[in-house]
Amino acid sequence: MLATHRGLPSAVQVESPGFIMLAPAPTTMSSAAPDGSASEGPVSRFALSAEEDLRLREAHLARAQALAHLGSWRWDMANNAVSWSTELYRIFGVDPTTFVPSNEAVHQLIHPADREQHLVSVQRALQGCPVAPFESRIIRPSGEERVVLASGFDVDRDAAGNVRTLFGAILDITERKRMQRDLEQAHGDLQRLVAAQDRVQEQERQRIARELHDDLQQSLAGIMLEAAAARAGPPVDDASDQALARIQRITAQIVRSTRQIIRDLRPQALDELGLKAALDDLARQFSQRSGVACMLHASALEGATEALVAPLATSLYRIAQEALNNVARHAHARRVRIELAVVSPGSVRLQVSDDGVGMPIGSPQRDDTFGLLGMRERARAAGGCLSISSQPGAGTTVTAEIPTRPAAPVA
Numbered sequence: 001m002l003a004t005h006r007g008l009p010s011a012v013q014v015e016s017p018g019f020i021m022l023a024p025a026p027t028t029m030s031s032a033a034p035d036g037s038a039s040e041g042p043v044s045r046f047a048l049s050a051e052e053d054l055r056l057r058e059a060h061l062a063r064a065q066a067l068a069h070l071g072s073w074r075w076d077m078a079n080n081a082v083s084w085s086t087e088l089y090r091i092f093g094v095d096p097t098t099f100v101p102s103n104e105a106v107h108q109l110i111h112p113a114d115r116e117q118h119l120v121s122v123q124r125a126l127q128g129c130p131v132a133p134f135e136s137r138i139i140r141p142s143g144e145e146r147v148v149l150a151s152g153f154d155v156d157r158d159a160a161g162n163v164r165t166l167f168g169a170i171l172d173i174t175e176r177k178r179m180q181r182d183l184e185q186a187h188g189d190l191q192r193l194v195a196a197q198d199r200v201q202e203q204e205r206q207r208i209a210r211e212l213h214d215d216l217q218q219s220l221a222g223i224m225l226e227a228a229a230a231r232a233g234p235p236v237d238d239a240s241d242q243a244l245a246r247i248q249r250i251t252a253q254i255v256r257s258t259r260q261i262i263r264d265l266r267p268q269a270l271d272e273l274g275l276k277a278a279l280d281d282l283a284r285q286f287s288q289r290s291g292v293a294c295m296l297h298a299s300a301l302e303g304a305t306e307a308l309v310a311p312l313a314t315s316l317y318r319i320a321q322e323a324l325n326n327v328a329r330h331a332h333a334r335r336v337r338i339e340l341a342v343v344s345p346g347s348v349r350l351q352v353s354d355d356g357v358g359m360p361i362g363s364p365q366r367d368d369t370f371g372l373l374g375m376r377e378r379a380r381a382a383g384g385c386l387s388i389s390s391q392p393g394a395g396t397t398v399t400a401e402i403p404t405r406p407a408a409p410v411a
């Protein structure tokens, strides 16, 4: 059936609902109505017969199925006949001229480990139960393995309620699965790389902290002693005494700075007293340096953080350290709260909240800042996750939740 469609150019005609075809402008001619009166209307020289219309629709459908890698099947119960769409033959890699589709034949093409699920699904559908879409591996006669998503199992019943036909659709998701696997693999590689870099960085920090402590600190202590001894010895002139006093002051200042650098590089408390004590220290130092009030709330830990293995405790400590750095640099906060809590058995949560200006909304992601990214990757590498919530003018909260046991290495 052809009808001109208002709003479309005359050469475009709606062939039937859902199908649009291009055709020459219809020839307007007079035709006799059944009652003998003359009527005028568009009559196409290309009107389709019902058979042609059907063929055209089938061609459209086959093309759409091929583009979408989606095949369909129909199982007629009365004569136990199964019919497949052209695309389904392609998905299963079988020749439509020789392969006779049947439930048993399909069963043989399914990976042995996935056959049970297929059987159960067909049984459920025949009993009239809904069947959720499921993934299944198939093995083509060539030996190639594909992954499909079977959905449908639509049931038609006769008047007595008996199942007359089953209808289903099968989507070839092999490429999608491959991409998903590649993506997971790449992400796993990245996580392992981050974890390895973290380990190397921690070891390097420990080494530098040790050298600063054992070497530089000892030398500075030596200078202090020498200066003190010189001032306590036979009297020297005023200018020399003042110079010695300046040396003492400057050296004391360098000792204090070095001590701070050593603490930042590797907090002793983390190794000796555990995460809670180390965070307590961190909060105190942060307050002293920034002038922003900072409190640690760590209750009902019941030894959970003591049970944290060293790398996980270090991860949480470094996350807190970076979050506080950000507060000092960006937040203009008056108060910061660090909270350490056991949220579920075997899982610890660290939260750093400030009452500052909040993160700017809508600013494009910069590719030269790694603080937030580093925190997120650290949490992931420890088998946990990190989230950030922030509102303009209402502060920022960074939450990291990680298991107390290390994550299994990502394959």
Ligand SMILES: Nc1ncnc2c1ncn2[C@@H]1O[C@H](COP(=O)(O)OP(=O)(O)O)[C@@H](O)[C@H]1O
Pocket: 326, 327, 329, 330, 331, 354, 356, 357, 358, 359, 360, 368, 369, 370, 371, 372, 373, 395, 396
């Ligand atoms: N506590 C915070 N308060 C306000 N803004 C923050 C806070 N933490 C992070 N930001 C915003 O997020 C951005 C990215 O942080 P980050 O990745 O650590 O990079 P950097 O600190 O080097 O800028 C910061 O530049 C800042 O705009």
Ligand SMILES: [Mg+2]
Pocket: 322, 325, 326, 371, 372
């Ligand atoms: Mg930062």
